[in-house]
Amino acid sequence: MNLSQTLYKAKIATNILAKLPHQQRQQFLRDCALGLEANIQSLLEANLKDLNNAQAMNLNNAMIERLSLDETKIRNMAQSLRKVADFQDPLHRILSGFSNAKGLDIQKVSIPLGVIAIIYESRPNVTSDTAGLCFKSGNVCILKGGKEAQNSNESIIQIFHKILSQHHLPLESITLLPSMQKREDLKELLYAKDFIDLIIPRGGEGLIRFVSEHSKIPVIKHDKGVCHIYAHHSCKIEESIAIILNAKTSRPSTCNACETLLIDKAFAKDFLPKVALALRDRGTLLKGCEESCNILKHHTIECELVPAEAYHREYNDNILNLKIVQSFQEALLHIQTYGSGHSDAILCEDYSLAEEFLNQIDSACVYVNASTRFSDGEEFGYGAEVGISTARIHARGPMGVESLTTYKYKIRGNGQVR
Structure with a gap:
């Protein structure tokens, strides 16, 4: 046939x-x-x-x-x-129903594609x-x-x-x-x-x-998943490291795994070495911007310098891009430039900032203080996807x-x- x-x-x-x-x-x-x-x-x-x-x-x-x-x-x-x-x-679900001015009874009903x-x-x-x-x-x-x-x-x-x-x-x-x-x-x-x-x-x-x-x-x-996590200086350090580890290392081959970690410059010198050590212990290969590499070099943590176009890449492997950003607005711009509209997250304890992130990032799934790995039909209660x-x-x-x-x-x- x-x-x-x-x-x-x-x-x-x-x-x-x-x-x-x-x-x-x-x-x-x-x-x-x-x-x-x-x-x-x-x-x-x-x-x-x-x-x-x-x-x-x-x-x-x-x-x-x-x-x-x-x-x-x-x-x-x-x-x-x-x-x-x-x-x-x-x-056969009635999604809506109404009568028009001429007395027609109109129902909007679900059907297969x-x-x-x-x-x-x-x-x-x-x-x-x-x-x-x-x-x-x-x-x-x-x-x-x-x-x-x-x-x-x-x-x-x-x-x-x-x-x-x-x-x-x-x-x-x-x-x-x-x-x-x-x-x-x-x-x-x-x-x-x-x-x-x-x-x-x-x-x-x-x-x-x-x-x-x-x-x-x-x-x-169902495009590639270039998923981001932005760590703001107001975040809870230990909780945030645990989220990042989960998002990158629990199953690196999936489309909802984190591919880029954006770090707020305000606390990068303190936070980045801590999270990098934890990632290194999980076998993660680190790549990043010049500033990230310089900070980690002082702590004898290896980080490969990558060009800007590398931030477009979905690795599907235990590899993570690092980028230090000067401000919240720069983090938004980076995600809008390099993201794939899949899943992105912010780690912070600033309510107003969190709400602005939820509203400004136009991805399918946008998170506050949670792993991007939850972008999944089973986790959303759909049974499968x-x-x-x-x-x-x-x-x-x-x-x-x-x-x-x-x-x-x-x-x-x-x-x-x-």
Whole structure:
């Protein structure tokens, strides 16, 4: 079956999923959760094939970390499906209602988006999470994972397809596309505007740029996470160091990990060596501006001098950029210049400053005295996420089931004409 035939069948399946009772959608997800747990060994065997291939492909540590599965991760995938199943039905909700001057009864009602294509790299859990979220919200999904995770993804989809068959539902409700060897192969998918309603790319900067430039279908970008923490001189020292350590070192490969620490010059000579020592103990490679490097040199802490363009970079590794700023306004300007609109935080005990930061920083998630690592569908109470949108249209931040719906108007009259 060629791609056009696959997408045609997926489009037809939207008519079935959109009408599927909520209880059946819930039961399907619960059955899939049981299926994942019952097949842990086969999932791990498939994942091992991918990990062996990844070593041969010389993938970096961050990619391998995202690729790897273990029993705990698989059980977490199952638990995410159960949480999503338990949510209220996102469909057929009356979002608003009113009568106009002519007596028409007008209701704004939530409905599925239709066919959603999700293009992603490495993480096999994305296959389970996104399939579950799309199904819950009555959407058909087309999944295009990276070739490095194809065995793991196929093993997960085999379980979902078995459950679809048991529920007498079309397998095209959840479709995993074959592995593609190069990005150019994506163009046929990106041009399929007659069959696909939305494209969601999540991955590296190159993938996002390619999809955005070539897609003829609306795109919600899940772009790189150049996340910042600004440490103001009013912050609580020990608490702030703990937040910075968590944001950088708890899982450096994620898009919500901190990539740049901005330090208020007013206390940089005291604060920077303390936080740098703590980071060094966690194996963090420090890079920074000339002033940062000079301060740390006096404490025999190594810091690599980097040019300004390095602050655009998402490392996805245990590497942190340092920058000393003269003022709050300079911190804002730096984030606006180099940030990606993902997640940014301020550490301070000045209420007015904190509120100004929340209002001035135009990122999807803006924090006061908390780690950027909380930018996550699970932490936001969504059970899972399709990704973390850095777009400005339709959805921003962690995207759960409600972000996968749109609406239509239902209008009831009794003979009105205009």
